[in-house]
Amino acid sequence: MNWRLEIGDWRLGSIPISNLQLTNLLSTLILIIVCDNFPLLYQDNAGRMKLRRENNQGAGGDIAEPAVHLEDLHKSFAEGRKERVVLDGVTASFERGHFVVLLGKSGSGKSTLLNLISGIETPSAGDVYVAGQAITQLNERRRTLFRRDHIGFVFQFFNLIPTLTVLENVTLPRELAGGARRDVEARAMDLLERVGLADRRDTFPDRLSGGEQQRVAIARALAHDPDLVLADEPTGNLDEDTGERVLGLLLELTQDAGKTLLMATHSPEVAPLADHVYRIHDGHLVQTTQYTNLQSPVHQ
Secondary structure (H helix, E strand, O other), rough: OOOOEEEEEEEEEEEOOOOOOOOHHOOOOOOOOOOOOOOOEEEOOOOOOEEEEEOOOOOOOOOOOOOEEEEEEEEEEEOOOEEEEEEEEEEEEEEOOOEEEEEHHHOOOHHHHHHHOOOOOOOOOEEEEOOOOOOOOOOOOHHHHHHHHHHHEEOOOOOOOOOOHHHHHHHOOOOOOOOOOOHHHHHHHHHHOOOOOOHHOOOHHHHOOOHHHHHHHHHHHOOOOOOOEEEOOOOOOHHHHHHHHHHHHHHHHHHHHHOOEEEEEOHHHHHHHOOEEEEOOOOEEEEOOOOOOOOOOOOO
């Protein structure tokens, strides 16, 4: 006999997992258990029944959780009649307040991994947890809201809105979240002061250099005070000297505020500055101390 109870976006069963006889579950039973202080059971993207790691505190709760936890993460894309595997069973945890570098050659899956962590993309199978919240179990709207409130993103190509001024670009995230305008502008101006662009507040992005645009993008990523900052090749579109200054600024602002920073890059020069370094190779993510040759196989 098949049964399910639907409440909002969730399909629920109110029975604690300790009382379940898992061997008696029918393969067609879709069950998510939601109850305080019990493990949670859910069906992942591959249709497998798994234990949920999150707790009822959610993001920003009192119970310590890794900033990010990846559980058996898979991602593949169809290329014509073939399937291209980008991530193949990635499991890892990144602690709060750490600077983590993701190394790999172009096309290795670094950007894809950041997009999965942010909820911009969804995995083929497996789960992503951010501060205890299983974002892979949220629908698209709830993932977007979670990203807006808890994650800052710095892109390689800046992604500033050309019709908005510098100040308006930085205030946008908090305005979307409904922040009071006076507080939003005060926070934005404080960040623009720190990145050295307060005097360009009324300037449009096309009047700024590449380095200046990336500094605005950093201020925007931090405007809503996220716990997690993701940076996808943030210096990849800048010359060496400007890239070094932008990188130093990004590290200063995130570390001073105790943020977790995950940075994807193909530049091994960044690695010695990180708390932890991982390499992506052939779909696998391995912690490493080997920084120099991104073409070689990964090493522990």
